[in-house]
Amino acid sequence: MSFNFEFSEEQRMLEDSVYKWSTTWLEPQMEHAYEVDEMPANLFIELGNLGVNGVAFEEKYGGVGLGYVETLLVYENIGRVSNALAMTVGASQTLCFDNFRRNASEAQKMVYLPKACSGEYIGCLGITEPNSGSDAMSMSTKAIKKGDKYIINGSKIFITNAPVADFMLFYAKTEPEKGPHGISTFYFNPKTQKGCFCEKIKKWGMRTSPTGLVTFDDMELPEGNLVGQLNKGVAILTSGLCTERITLSGCSLGSQRSCLELSLKYAKERVQFGKPIIAFQSIQEKLANMYTGYLSSKWMAYSAASYCDSLMTKSGGKGTDLDRMAAAALLYCGEMGTKIAADAIQIHGGYGYCTEYPVSRHYLDQKLWDIGAGTSEIRRMIIARELMRDDFQSAR
Ligand SMILES: Cc1cc2nc3c(=O)[nH]c(=O)nc-3n(C[C@H](O)[C@H](O)[C@H](O)COP(=O)(O)OP(=O)(O)OC[C@H]3O[C@@H](n4cnc5c(N)ncnc54)[C@H](O)[C@@H]3O)c2cc1C
Known part of the structure; x- marks a missing residue:
């Protein structure tokens, strides 16, 4: 076999x-x-x-x-x-x-x-709000029905691509008194829509990826811009987060691999004390740890993706093994990625601190993967919740 x-x-x-x-x-x-x-x-x-x-x-x-x-x-x-x-x-x-x-x-x-x-x-997705980050269900953006239109008020923050997007998918409360069971999904074109304003946010990492604060001020959307059923937004949101966590693990994986490749090359070329620095055991130890970390991250992410592809529904969400696997994949990739990038900078010495060296970008970017798509703390909460659900009977 x-x-x-x-x-x-x-x-x-x-x-x-x-x-x-x-x-x-x-x-x-x-x-x-x-x-x-x-x-x-x-x-x-x-x-x-x-x-x-x-x-x-x-x-x-x-x-x-x-x-x-x-x-x-x-x-x-x-x-x-x-x-x-x-x-x-x-x-x-x-x-x-x-x-x-x-x-x-x-x-x-x-x-x-x-x-x-x-x-x-170009698309973007709006979940996070200034006062609702990890606690996304407490979102306060409202979509109130008036005739055959929805009137949207509220804001979404840290929205990747918002400053350049032609299409925005977002969640809003259509029946706020129902809490999470009153959330629906909508779409519109931010470039042409009246009542929608976007401000670009300045960041020290993930530069080149545009991030925006989007404000809805009495924004009118036709009822045809509702996606899926009314008040069924939570299932869309949580199952979407599963595939998001799995596939975006690739961003961290790519950086991890590059950090290892660049460090290996640099350590062979850089000579100190009359030898390439790769001859020193403490440099070799870092390279060995980077390799082990990358391979572990890689198989966590690809096995979660492969399991997702094997499902009839190809989706997860609360109460599924995929939810646990997706959270674990990005948790591991994120935390290992920040470690690997820090080791890469260390191997490059002062040159790693200069923007001319691509490892500096990987280092700055990697930190996002402890935060975006649900923080490390929230991913651990999801993993623990799903472990308590089935006592790890599925062994996945
Ligand atoms: C560059 C970038 C791109 C992003 N892109 C998008 C996007 O495209 N779309 C989108 O909707 N969002 C996006 N986000 C938002 C991202 O998902 C949120 O930043 C993230 O979910 C955390 O929310 P918060 O920043 O409000 O932090 P908070 O929720 O305020 O958390 C602050 C700290 O408290 C901890 N914490 C919170 N609750 C608990 C708890 N119950 N137990 C233990 N610790 C807890 C958190 O883990 C964190 O360490 C992006 C963020 C960034 C920085």
Whole structure:
């Protein structure tokens, strides 16, 4: 009996083509783009031409018809050059458009998903609010029905891609008195919508990935902009967070791999005390730990993605093994990623502290993965909750 941890030929080809694009198109722009904090123009059009904007989307929408393993593989191979832009791509294609694909009507999907796949439309997802972060269900953005319209008031903060988005999926309370059972999902175009304002947020990490504060001031949406059923937003939100945590683990994985590769190369080239620094045991120890950490992170993330692909529903949410696996994958990738990036800086010495060296970007970006998509503390709470549910009977 075999237990296969190898990628298929098709997956290897996908990996090679995305990494080649990342090194030839993205890498030469990154130092400057990071300094000015601008997303490279045409990023999504480029990815559309490469055919990787809708990896898990059905071909009728312009997608590739593959799964979450391949989506993770794409994000990892963008993340090897830019953790931040892998996040931006994931925020658009997985958090926003994949969530929309899984929950919108066929008519809604036929209008927007082909534009998501071509790269014409960039998406964003709004959950977090200034006063509702980890406690997302306490959100106070309201959508109140008036005739055949919803009037939206409130705000969403830290929204990846909001300053450049053509499509925003977000959650709001349609029946606030029902708490989490009164949350619904909506979409609109932030570039053309009246009553919606976006401010770009300045960050010290994940630069190039635009982040915004979005304010809704009596924003009117037609009732046709509701996604899924009224007051059923929580299931959409929690199952979306599962695939988000699994696939965005790829951003951290890409950075981890790059930190190891760059450190290995640097340690062989840098000579001190008459020897390449790789000859010193304390440097070797760091490299060995980085390798072990990367491989452990990798198999946690890919096994969660593979399990997700094997499910009929391909979805998780509260009360599922996938919820536990997804939280554990990103928890591990996030915490290991910050450690690996710190070791990479240490191996590079003073040069690692300079923006000219890509390890500096990986170091700054990695910290986000202890925070975004639910903090490490919240992921541990989810894991513990799901362990108490089944006493770990499934051994997953
Ligand atoms: C660069 C970036 C991009 C982001 N992109 C998006 C996006 O696209 N869409 C979106 O909706 N959101 C996005 N976020 C928001 C992100 O998901 C939140 O920042 C995160 O969920 C934490 O919320 P908070 O920042 O309000 O922290 P808080 O919830 O205020 O937490 C502060 C601290 O308290 C801890 N804490 C809170 N509750 C508990 C508890 N019960 N037990 C123990 N500890 C607890 C937290 O773990 C944390 O350490 C992004 C954030 C950043 C920084």
